[in-house]
Amino acid sequence: MADDGQSARPDPVGQPERVRRMPRAERRQQIIDSATRAFGRGGFAATGLDEVAAEAGVTHVILYRHFASKSDLYRAVLERACARLEDAVGTDGFDETSLPALLRAAAADPDGFKLLFLHAAREPEFRDVIDTIRSGSTQVARRHLADSIPDGAWRDWAARVVPAFTLEAVVAWLDLGQPDPDQAAERISSSIHGIIRAAHGG
Structure with a gap:
């Protein structure tokens, strides 16, 4: 056409x-x-x-x-960034490949990633986009943590904190020029394990 x-x-x-x-x-x-x-x-x-x-x-x-409008264009930008992220990382599970895939996706589209997780979170008109992602990430984390943390408030806490920390860690990594890309996933992962240990109580 x-x-x-x-x-x-x-x-x-x-x-x-x-x-x-x-x-x-x-x-x-x-x-x-x-x-x-x-x-x-x-x-x-x-x-x-x-x-x-x-x-x-x-x-x-x-x-x-x-x-039709600036809002329409901005939502299209956010939706494409979401789609690219889902293609790279998936939405149904978490394993040892997920964090490296997330970092690669962020590095490939840093503007889109930061729009989703930095700007859109502060923009009420588009907050639904990030809220949907965070809700889905929390559910995935809760399932993933079932074998590591007893059921209860601390598992719920970790299920909320781990995705939030991970996204903030990746945004900060982008802002700082993507240092040590071959080691970044391991370093962030070690911090995530610290959160899990804290939630477990030891």
């Missing part, structure tokens, strides 16, 4: 120059890519559609042909 618009960029003498048309789906993904970078710099409220359009190299007209 043909794109419903073209990007316009100046040529060397300042005249508008038409660039190739894109299929509609490809243009939509290009806009989402650009919006992820633009929103990643300051979150939803601080980022205008002018910045998104400039990042994408398109006009407002083209933006509105693909997304």
Whole structure:
């Protein structure tokens, strides 16, 4: 399907120059890519559609042909980040491959990851997205911890703390330039085991 618009960029003498048309789906993904970078710099409220359009190299007209509003575009960015995370890590279980997969997914899309777990958590209009992820993560953790911690309040505590700590640890790792990528999963995992030991009482 043909794109419903073209990007316009100046040529060397300042005249508008038409660039190739894109299929509609490809243009939509290009806009989402650009919006992820633009929103990643300051979150939803601080980022205008002018910045998104400039990042994408398109006009407002083209933006509105693909997304009805800034909120619609931002939700599409968050939903794609969620989908990529689910593809990389899964949603139904946790094993020794999960944390390295989470770090790889975060490193591959740091702006999307931070939008989900840093910005969206502070934005009431989009809090439902992160709340859904956290609820699912807590349920997975509770099942995973059943063999390690007796049933009761401390298992419930650990089931909430372990996912929250893990996500904060990964965000901090991204912010600090992704240090020691080959050892990061092991270091974070050792901290998670500390939380589990504390919940177990020894």
